[in-house]
Amino acid sequence: MERVVGPIERHWLAAYTVVGPEGHYAYAKIYQVKPGSPWDGTPAIWKVGVGPYPYEGPAIDAVVDKAAEEIREASEFQVLWDRDICATPVPSRSQ
Numbered sequence: 323m324e325r326v327v328g329p330i331e332r333h334w335l336a337a338y339t340v341v342g343p344e345g346h347y348a349y350a351k352i353y354q355v356k357p358g359s360p361w362d363g364t365p366a367i368w369k370v371g372v373g374p375y376p377y378e379g380p381a382i383d384a385v386v387d388k389a390a391e392e393i394r395e396a397s398e399f400q401v402l403w404d405r406d407i408c409a410t411p412v413p414s415r416s417q
Contacts, residue, residue: 323378324360328353330390331397333367336360337389339381345374348385352393368392 328334337350338360351357351366358364370389375381 323382325382325386326357326359327386327390328356331393333393335386335389336364336366337382337385339378341378342374345376346378346381347371347373348375348378348381350385350389352389 324336324338326334326336332354334353334356335350336353336357336359337348339346339348341347349360349369349371351360352368352370353364353366355364357366370385370392372384372388373381375384
C-alpha cells in the first residue's frame with residue numbers, strides 16, 4: 323500500500339507499507355516537493371517508521387499521523403528545512 327499526503331506545513335509525505343514476520347510496517351518519506359510516489363527518485367529529507375501492525379491500513383494511517391506530527395513539531399521550533407533557504411537537512415536534535 324502507498325499513499326502521498328500533503329501539503330503539511332509546506333512539506334509532502336510518501337508513505338508505504340512492507341510486511342514482515344511480525345506484521346505490517348509502514349514508512350513515510352518527507353519531501354519539500356510533491357513526489358509522484360515513494361519510489362520516483364524525488365530526494366527525501368527525512369524518514370519515519372512505525373510497526374508492526376496486524377494490517378497494512380492501520381500501519382499506513384499511523385505512519386502518516388506520526389510524520390505529520392513530526393513535521394508540525396519541527397515547524398514550531400523552526401528546525402525543519404526551509405525550501406527557500408537550503409536543500410540539505412539541518413542536523414538532528416541528538417547531534
